[in-house]
Amino acid sequence: MKVRPERIWLGLGMGSLLILTLAYLFVLHHDLREHQRLDALAIHQLVTARILGHLELVRLLPPSAPAYLKGLAWLTDELQGQPLLSGVMVWTKEGPLLNSFPEAISPLAKKLLKCPLELEKDGVFYLCREVRGWPGPGLFILVGVDESFKQDVWREGLLHGLVILAGGVAILLGVGLYLEGLRRKEEKLRETLAESQRLATVGRMAAMLTHEIRNPLNTLSMGVQMLREVGEVRPEILDRMGREIHRLSSLAEELLSLARGIKVDLRPVSLKEVVREALASPKALAEMKGVEIKVSPFPEDSVLWADLRWLVRALENLLRNAVEASPAGKTVELRITVSPEETVFIIKDQGPGISSEDQRRIFDPFFSRKREGFGLGLFIVERVVKAHGGRIILSSHPGRGTSFEVHIPSGGKNHAQSAPHRG
Template identity: 30%
Template sequence: MPPASSSSIGRWPQRLIDPTTGLGLTRWFALVGALSIGLFSLGMAWLLSNYLATRMLERDAALSRDFVQSIANIQQVGSFFKDPDGPESKETTEFFAHVAAMPDVLRANVYATNRRVLWSSRSELIGKTFPSNDELDAALRGRVVVHREEEDEEAANKAHKAEHQGLRADVMFVEDYLPVFDQSGKEQIGVIELYRQPDALFAAIRAGQHLIQLGAVAGGAMLFLILVGFVRHTERALQDQRRRLIEAEALAIVGELSAAVAHSIRNPLVSIRTSAELHHELGGEQAEVHAETMRNVDRIEHLVRTLLTYASDPSEHQTSADLAAVLRDAVARFAPELKRQGKQFLIEMPQELGKVAADPMVLAQVFNSLLANAAEATQAGDRISLQASRRGQLALITLIDSGTGIGTAQMQNLFKPFYTTKPRGLGLGLALSQRILKRLGGDVELQSPAGQGTRVNLHLPVTDLPADTTGAAA
């Protein structure tokens, strides 16, 4: 059954012929979104990693400060800090020993409030004063200060900080500046500087940073996939909306054409057909010519009615049609002509199929269009089969012909308005049928391998007929 299918009417705009062209939103979002989400994930991973390292080091320093302060209170070393030139007591010596013995400590320095080194685990630093030290200044104002030496700044820092002398250049360490107060906790008496190498803490920080990085990558990937799925769904919705808008534009054009055609052609057609009927009834040598004239007039009338039907909404009229009766009328119309052409027309249909919420003329247009396509697709000796059945609240109508088929290349264009290969066709047959069926809540499926004929399945929602409704079997 070759519908309007392999070439397009040249004067119609391409946007009416191909309304399903992709918008490319998914492709562009995949590029821009991947870059944006990737940069965001990297930035968040870097910020959270640094925050984790800073907070863990600060918390470790705070615990060290509480430990040092508790030792200072127990040993009562406040007098030594206030008068460092006096004799060193046993308690002070034990305090220094406890500080030096703290876990992971590489070096310990004890500063007075005048920045002088009162004691150090490196004896040559005792008694010295280091004037340029921002961390020490902050600690002398009562703050716990933590400074982590990074690998790329170790050499520079150890070169310009005099108190770093003697430390190995290949060792990564943390500087903790811990303020010490008297027993009342109100007056600061000094600062303890610890150079520590907390390998376990560094390992915990690295493990936490790795988890953050993995979480950022996984979260970014999940966000990207979710957004891509949302964009794809949106793009499909936009394509569907675009198709509907283009169909509306086509309907507006058809409406204008329909009004002009109906006004300009229908009245002359009535006169032509009336004259042809009169001459045909009178008989004569030209009777066959007049019969052909009437057939052509009927064909033009059919094209006009197709235009008017396509421009209207098939569900806007509150009427219903006996589906079996409409099918029998279509069969009665085509059976004689198909028989005259030497084609087999097989019909399998029950007496009742139910009723459809549609105008009988609109529903007949669907069947007439499909049967006309089947007639044009077949030759003498071919077979056309019409089968109808009821399945619950759905009616299934199947039309099969043994014609030439359509082929895969043309299938995607079958239901586009004004797409036709017929020299005298409009390309509205299948487009009209699909539109009517969809608005009635049904659907149409078409299978047509090249050289193997065509099969059309129509699905229509139906309701039961009143009890007194009967019909003759086809």
């Protein structure tokens, strides 16, 4: 099942929008986490500086100084002024020195006495570091920073991201529906145009058939009437009637081929036989017009895979057209080249040539510049060549003649195509 391009672009747009939203949320989460760590480090450094300063002061006090001056209890009151600080715990390997965490948090804080440590739990970011430069048996400081407000920031950012995602999806769906509507309108217009073209073709065909059949019938009717009046068989009347009957027969055969389609049965055929049969009728016409058909030497023992009847008919049509286009005393050339890949028939005349405008329509059905042409000959020729898996090339310049190249694949590689093929 073929997926329409607008659906592919819609899917890519939604995927890109989802990726951008996830990237935004990831960056937001990372930034909030980094801010938590920086806040905790700043407070930890502040607490460390205050404690180290106090302990240095204690060393300078005389032994007789009061005990309350040597303790850290005063630090609890001072740190309560920090809006983000949930608590501080200070201890050495000899025992605890300070714990300002609320009673509800203290049991959890005591479980986190591992340094170094960075952990977020229940809206509090815990950071523990060992203080370097402490002369005693080891000094450890654990700070807890309240980050509950950043959870609100995260929820707000998440909501914004979802709103952006939903809005983008709505826009993409709207664009997709709009494009779908345009596509349906385009399909409807194409169907209408195709139907109009079919009706126009039928109209042209009906007009052509009326004209082409009426003229021969009028001639035949006049011939019969003349025979009745004269009372004897006159050769010129019979010749004229025979030509008109041949015209009607050719028209019927071409229309039948057009209706049934071109069926080819590819078999090994002699190139010599193809050329001989294709030249039979055009040679007679050339003699009547005083035109010479010159056939260049070719390998007569060559064999190609083709439908003899259809290929002969196509080449015969091209040769007759070349003879009809050539003035008396001129030459029509037939050159044949054979290679392992293909057999090429080149038919060149010395006629007036074909205009560039007509070249674009030369293979269209019912197109002809001949007064008595049906406009089906070259159309059928092209279909025959394509049914053989080949191609036809037209080269023409006004005043310099016309050349047709028919390329027919040759050799055993086409044996698989020997089954009947519908063009």
